[in-house]
Amino acid sequence: MSVYKDATRNSWYVKIRYTDYYGKKKQTTKRGFKTKREASEWEAAEKLKRNFSLDMPFSKFYEIYEADLRHRIKQTTWENKNIIITTKILPYFGERKMTEITPKDVRHWQKKMIEYTDEDGKSYSQAYLATLHAQLSAIFNHAVKFYDLKNNPAKVAGGMGSKKGGNMMFWTQDEYKKFINCVMDKPLSFYGFEILYWCGLRIGELLALTPKDFNFEKKTLSITKNYQVVKGEKMILTPKTSKSVRTIYMPDFLSEEIEEMIESMYEIDGDDRLFPLSKRYFQHEMDRGCELSGVKRIRIHDLRHSHVSLLINTGFSALEIAERMGHESERITYHYAHLFPSKQVDMVKKLNQIKGELDDVR
Structure with missing residues (x-):
C-alpha cells in the first residue's frame, strides 16, 4: 500500500516508487488529499502516466505532453498554448481516458465552443475556433506519434473555424x-x-x-x-x-x-x-x-x-x-x-490588353 494518513495535517498522501526513462529507481510523494479515495485515484492515474499507458486520463497525458514539449519551444509560445489548454480543453476532456475519447466527443466539444458567448453576447472568432481545434489535435497527434495511440479523434472529427485571414485588417x-x-x-x-x-x-x-x-x-x-x-x-x-x-x-x-x-x-x-x-x-x-x-x-x-x-x-x-x-x-x-482585391482588377485589365493585342494581330 502506498496511500497513507497524515495525522498531523489531517490529510492523506501518496508515495510512488518508479523507474524513470533512464532506468533509475526514484520515489515521489504527493500530499494534501482530503480523502483516502482522492489519494488512491491520483495514485492509479499517476501510475498509468509513468507507465505511459493511454488508459490514463487526458489531464495526465497533458502532463507528459508538457514535459515533452515545453523545453522545445519559446516560453511565450508555451504560455499561450497552456492558457488555451487549461481553460478551453482540460475542463471538457480532463477526466476522460485517452483511449476512450472519440470523434463524437470532439464534435460535442466543438459545438460548445462554437455556441459559446460571453456576457456581452460575443462569440469566439473563426480564427480562434481554428486555433482551439488545432491545439487539441496537436495533443492527440503527439499521442499517436510517440505513445502509440491508434488514431487522432480530432482529425477524424474535422476542424472548426477558419484561419483564412478573416480577422486581418489594415489601414490605408x-x-x-x-x-x-x-x-x-x-x-x-x-x-x-x-x-x-x-x-x-x-x-x-x-x-x-x-x-x-x-x-x-x-x-x-x-x-x-x-x-x-x-x-x-x-x-x-x-x-x-x-x-x-x-x-x-x-x-x-x-x-x-x-x-x-x-x-x-x-x-x-x-x-x-x-x-x-x-x-x-x-x-x-x-x-x-x-x-x-x-x-x-x-x-x-x-x-x-x-x-x-x-x-x-x-x-x-x-x-x-x-x-x-x-x-x-x-x-x-x-x-x-x-x-488586395484591386489586384484582381489590374489582372483583368492586363488580360483585356493581351486579348486586344491578339485580335489586332489577326
Whole structure:
C-alpha cells in the first residue's frame, strides 16, 4: 500500500516508487488529499502516466505532453498554448481516458465552443475556433506519434473555424495619416507608431529596441530582441523565429525622426529600452487616436499588416517582403493576398490588353 494518513495535517498522501526513462529507481510523494479515495485515484492515474499507458486520463497525458514539449519551444509560445489548454480543453476532456475519447466527443466539444458567448453576447472568432481545434489535435497527434495511440479523434472529427485571414485588417495611407496626426502630442506614442507602420515591426520587437539597434549613418534598424511579459515578469527574449532576426533599412524621414528623438532623451544609455512602455499603453493610444481621427479601430498587429499592404501595392515581390518582415517563408506573405482585391482588377485589365493585342494581330 502506498496511500497513507497524515495525522498531523489531517490529510492523506501518496508515495510512488518508479523507474524513470533512464532506468533509475526514484520515489515521489504527493500530499494534501482530503480523502483516502482522492489519494488512491491520483495514485492509479499517476501510475498509468509513468507507465505511459493511454488508459490514463487526458489531464495526465497533458502532463507528459508538457514535459515533452515545453523545453522545445519559446516560453511565450508555451504560455499561450497552456492558457488555451487549461481553460478551453482540460475542463471538457480532463477526466476522460485517452483511449476512450472519440470523434463524437470532439464534435460535442466543438459545438460548445462554437455556441459559446460571453456576457456581452460575443462569440469566439473563426480564427480562434481554428486555433482551439488545432491545439487539441496537436495533443492527440503527439499521442499517436510517440505513445502509440491508434488514431487522432480530432482529425477524424474535422476542424472548426477558419484561419483564412478573416480577422486581418489594415489601414490605408490616408487612414494612417489621419491617425498619426492625432497622437503627435505624445512623442513616444508618435515615434512608436511611426516605426510600427513604416517598418512593420511586431509590438514585442518595438518594445525591446535600444539606441544601439539603430545605425543612422546607414539608416538601418537591427531587430535582435523581443520584449514580453510572462506571468508578470518583464523579459527580453529572442525574436519569434530565427528569420525574425534581421536588419532593415528605414525611410530617410523616419531615420531622421528617431535620431532626433534619441538626441532629445536625457542621458539615455545605448542599452536602455527606447520605449519603456507596455503593449497595453499602445493599445490605449490606438483607441485614443482612432476616436480622435474617426478611422476604424484595428489591432496593433494590424499595423504590421498595413506595412505589408503598403509594400505589396508599391509592387514589391513576396520574397522581398518576407525578408523585410522576418517571415519564415514567402508562403506566409501570400496569406495577405486577400487584402488586395484591386489586384484582381489590374489582372483583368492586363488580360483585356493581351486579348486586344491578339485580335489586332489577326
